[in-house]
Amino acid sequence: MVSKIRESAQQALQGLTQDGMTIAAGGFGLCGIPETLIDAVLASGAKDLTLISNNAGVDDFGLGLLLQAKRVRKMISSYVGENKEFERQYLAGELEIEFNPQGTLAERIRAGGAGIPAFYTRTGLGTLIEDGKEVRSFAGQDYVLETGLTADLALVKAWRGDRYGNLIYRKSARNFNPTIATCGKVTVAEVEEIVEASTIDPDQVHTPGIFVQHVILATRNERRIEQLTLREELA
Numbered sequence: 001m002v003s004k005i006r007e008s009a010q011q012a013l014q015g016l017t018q019d020g021m022t023i024a025a026g027g028f029g030l031c032g033i034p035e036t037l038i039d040a041v042l043a044s045g046a047k048d049l050t051l052i053s054n055n056a057g058v059d060d061f062g063l064g065l066l067l068q069a070k071r072v073r074k075m076i077s078s079y080v081g082e083n084k085e086f087e088r089q090y091l092a093g094e095l096e097i098e099f100n101p102q103g104t105l106a107e108r109i110r111a112g113g114a115g116i117p118a119f120y121t122r123t124g125l126g127t128l129i130e131d132g133k134e135v136r137s138f139a140g141q142d143y144v145l146e147t148g149l150t151a152d153l154a155l156v157k158a159w160r161g162d163r164y165g166n167l168i169y170r171k172s173a174r175n176f177n178p179t180i181a182t183c184g185k186v187t188v189a190e191v192e193e194i195v196e197a198s199t200i201d202p203d204q205v206h207t208p209g210i211f212v213q214h215v216i217l218a219t220r221n222e223r224r225i226e227q228l229t230l231r232e233e234l235a
Contacts, residue, residue: 001163001164003163003164004163004164004165004209004212004214004215005163005194005215005216005217006214006215006216007216008040008216009036009037009039009040009188009190009216009219010040010043010044011216012037012040012188012214012216013037013040013041013044013153013188016152016153016186016188017041017044017046017153018046019046019047019048019049020048020049020050020073021046021049021050021152021153022049022050022051022052022150022151022153023041023050023051023052023151023152023153023154023155024051024052024053024109024149024151024153024154024155024180024183024184025037025038025051025052025053025063025154025155025156025180026053026154026155026156026157026173026176026177026180026181027053027054027055027062027157027175027176027177028054028055028173028175028176029054029055029079029082029172029226030055030057030058030061030062030222030224030225030226031171031172031173031175032157032169032170032172032173032174032175032176032177033055033057033062033063033157034155034156034157034188034189034190034218035061035062035157035190035218035220035221035222036190036216036218036219036220037155037157037188037190037216038062038063038065038066038155039065039220041066041071041155042065042066042069042071046071047070047071047073048071048073049066049071049072049073049074050072050073050074050075050076051063051066051072051074051075051076051077052076052077052109052149052151052180052183053075053076053077054077054078054079054102054105054106054176055077055078055079055080055082056077056079056080056082056083056086057082057083058082058083058224058226059083059084059085061222061224064083064085064086067083067085067086067089067095068085070089070094072095073096074095074096074097074098075095075096075097075098076098076100076105076149077097077098077099077100077105078099078100078101078102078105079102080097082226082227099129100129101123101124101129103123104121104123104124104129104146105149106179107119107121107146108146108147108148108149109148109176109179109180109182109183110179110182110183111148111149112148112149112150112151112182112183113148113150113179113181113182113183114148114182115148116148117147117148118145118146118147118148119145119146119148120136120138120143120144120145120146121143121144121146122141122142122143122144123144124144125142125143125144129144130144133145133146149183150183150184150185151183151184151185152184152185152186153184153185153186153187153188154180154181154182154183154184154186154187154188155180155184155187155188155189155190156177156178156180156181156187156188156189156190156207157169157173157177157189157190157191157192157218158173158177158189158190158191158192158206158207159173159191159192159193160191160192160193160194160195160200161189161191161193161194161195161212161215162194162195162196162197162199162200162209163194163196163197163215164197164209165189165207165208165209165210165211165212165213165214165215166197166200166205166207166208166209166212167181167189167191167205167206167207167209167212168200168204168205168206169206169207174206177206177207178206178207181207181211181212182207182211186213186214187211187212187213188212188213188214188215188216189207189212189214189215190216190217190218191215191216191217191218192217192218192221193217194215194217
């Protein structure tokens with residue numbers, strides 16, 4: 001088998017980024033986000049991007065860097081409350097937003113990766129989420145039609161990976177990364193550690209290498225806290 005390891009993020013993304021494309025990025029909050037690959041997308045100069053991600057990063061980190069550089073045309077997300085620049089662009093009419101309930105977003109991504117074009121769900125029924133969407137009744141219950149999501153490029157971050165693209169995520173980084181890995185026409189993974197294929201137990205693989213085209217060793221592994229809450233010391 002041919003090794004999927006690339007020397008750098010720039011090499012892995014060569015020829016893959018272009019204006020107007022859709023990029024799906026894994027991670028949950030600031031945990032398990034593909035920091036090194038986001039930097040490379042920023043450096044590529046690609047603009048008018050549609051981003052699929054649970055979060056929109058923060059002002060100076062993660063996907064927030066692409067928003068800050070005004071490279072993003074549309075966000076398909078669930079939670080964006082930590083990004084002031086996101087808020088400013090949206091209120092100024094500079095950014096299009098497609099909000100999703102978190103579970104619906106996860107299922108839309110999973111469905112897209114599984115080749116399922118659409119599905120029905122009760123989540124969002126009778127709310128603004130329903131507007132403009134088909135509603136159909138099954139067994140006396142109404143459901144909203146949601147479409148699957150796919151991307152031109154999927155970017156994920158894993159804890160460990162081998163030369164064949166088999167990936168293992170760690171703790172909260174397992175949120176969204178495994179489904180994001182399946183929904184891209186091309187998937188690039190950055191990993192904290194590259195290991196020999198023989199050291200990964202097949203039963204422990206979260207993303208099989210068949211979904212991954214390129215693997216890089218992450219050069220940026222920050223451990224940021226999204227919201228820091230401290231307890232006052234008792235007298």
